[in-house]
Each structure stands twice: as C-alpha cells, then as structure tokens.
Amino acid sequence: MTTGSDADRYGHGHGPPSYPQRRPHYGGAPPSYGSSASFRGCCCCIFMLVIFLALLALAVALVVVLAVKPRKPQFDLNQVAVQYLLVAPPSPAVSASPTVAAAPAAAYLSLNITLLFTAVNANKVGIRYGATALDVMYHGVPLGVAAVPGFEQPAHSTRLLQTRVIVDRFNVLQSDAQDLIRDAALNDRVEFRITGDVAAKILVLGFSSPKVQVSVDCAIDISPKRQSVTYKQCGVDGLSV
Numbered sequence: 001m002t003t004g005s006d007a008d009r010y011g012h013g014h015g016p017p018s019y020p021q022r023r024p025h026y027g028g029a030p031p032s033y034g035s036s037a038s039f040r041g042c043c044c045c046i047f048m049l050v051i052f053l054a055l056l057a058l059a060v061a062l063v064v065v066l067a068v069k070p071r072k073p074q075f076d077l078n079q080v081a082v083q084y085l086l087v088a089p090p091s092p093a094v095s096a097s098p099t100v101a102a103a104p105a106a107a108y109l110s111l112n113i114t115l116l117f118t119a120v121n122a123n124k125v126g127i128r129y130g131a132t133a134l135d136v137m138y139h140g141v142p143l144g145v146a147a148v149p150g151f152e153q154p155a156h157s158t159r160l161l162q163t164r165v166i167v168d169r170f171n172v173l174q175s176d177a178q179d180l181i182r183d184a185a186l187n188d189r190v191e192f193r194i195t196g197d198v199a200a201k202i203l204v205l206g207f208s209s210p211k212v213q214v215s216v217d218c219a220i221d222i223s224p225k226r227q228s229v230t231y232k233q234c235g236v237d238g239l240s241v
C-alpha cells in the first residue's frame with residue numbers, strides 16, 4: 001500500500017511497486033519520520049544504556065576481583081581421635097577365630113570418633129560456610145555422618161571445628177561383613193572414607209559470591225587393637241599418622 005507522501009514524491013499514480021529496485025535511491029531514510037523513528041531512537045537509547053550498565057558492572061566486578069584476589073577456601077580434615085571402634089560378629093556363639101571358614105552373614109560395627117577440621121581463610125575478605133554433613137563410609141556403605149554447622153569466617157583466619165561421629169551397632173551385611181571381620185581381626189586395619197562437599201561463599205562488600213564447592217575426600221585407617229588412627233590421606237597428598 002502506498003502512502004500519500006510516496007505518491008507525491010513519485011509524481012504519478014504508479015508508485016513504488018513498479019520500481020521496487022530503485023526505491024533505495026529515493027530517500028535512504030524511511031518514508032515516515034513520525035512516531036516510529038522516535039520509538040526507534042528511544043529503543044536504541046535504552047539498548048546503549050543497558051550495554052553501558054553491563055560494561056560498568058563488569059568493570060566494577062573486575063576491579064573488585066583484582067583488589068580482593070579471592071582464593072579458594074581451604075577446608076581439611078586435620079585430626080581423627082578414636083574413642084572406640086568395635087567390630088562384633090552377629091552372635092557370640094559364632095567362633096571369633098579368624099581361620100573360621102564359614103562366612104558370616106553380618107557383623108556389627110560400633111564407632112565413636114572425633115574429627116577435627118581446619119578451615120583456613122587466606123582471603124582479604126570473609127567466607128560464609130553452609131552447614132554440611134560429611135559421609136563416613138565403609139566399603140562405600142554410609143555408616144553415619146559428620147555434621148559440621150555453618151559459620152562465618154573472618155579474613156586471614158584459621159578455625160578449628162570439631163565434630164563427633166557415633167555409629168551404634170551398624171549392621172554390615174554379607175561380603176562387607178566378611179571383609180570387615182577379616183580387616184579387624186587379621187589385618188588390624190579398618191579403612192573408612194570421609195567424603196562430601198562443603199559449600200562456601202566469599203563475602204565482598206556485603207555481597208556474596210556464587211557458591212564455591214570445597215570437596216573433602218579422606219581415607220583413614222583405624223587399628224581396632226590400638227584404638228587409634230594409623231593412616232590418613234586426604235585428596236592426593238598422603239600422611240601417615
């Protein structure tokens with residue numbers, strides 16, 4: 001449909017449809033300078049503003065990151081104290097002799113240990129840790145949890161957190177029971193794994209960063225005879241106790 005101004009400009013009744021390819025030569029600007037142009041200008045303005053604000057936010061974030069140089073929070077298992085570890089065959093009637101051929105169908109495991117974690121904040125800013133529950137496992141079977149409450153840690157500080165894990169006559173079944181009785185009686189070494197994620201947020205000027213996951217994955221060996229930890233390894237670096 002031709003507008004009145006187009007018809008005037010072309011001077012005759014044919015209008016633009018007969019010269020579609022020549023149209024760009026007549027004007028270059030859209031035929032109407034009314035509300036659509038100002039709307040477009042407004043749109044452009046808002047678009048530029050949004051881009052400017054985005055760049056500004058990015059610049060501010062960059063300056064803050066460069067000033068703070070955030071480092072990943074460190075959360076490690078520092079010490080394990082054993083109050084007791086008891087491995088009991090299913091019933092007292094069954095011979096406790098390690099050379100017994102009959103495979104036990106179950107074994108009871110009781111555990112009372114204290115875990116000491118160290119949280120190190122080497123940052124210039126505070127860290128907020130969420131509450132977490134780390135799994136204590138034997139052969140991949142979760143026996144219990146080590147609960148660590150959430151807390152806020154100021155800049156440049158180290159904090160010790162103590163938590164206790166109590167397992168009361170956990171019924172370890174089948175092949176795991178066999179292994180457990182053998183580990184305890186013959187090898188005098190029961191291996192546990194302590195694993196889980198701790199969620200931390202870095203606090204900058206009242207804002208908190210997105211969640212940073214700190215993984216805890218430790219293997220500990222407990223000697224039932226000595227009632228103590230004989231080996232502890234977290235992550236990749238091993239440490240004999």
Ligand SMILES: *[C@@H]1O[C@H](CO)[C@@H](O)[C@H](O)[C@H]1NC(C)=O
Nearest residue numbers: 083084112113164166167168
């Ligand atoms: C675990 O050991 C601690 C320290 O010896 C003791 O106070 C606590 O009562 C024990 N807990 C259980 C359930 O045996």
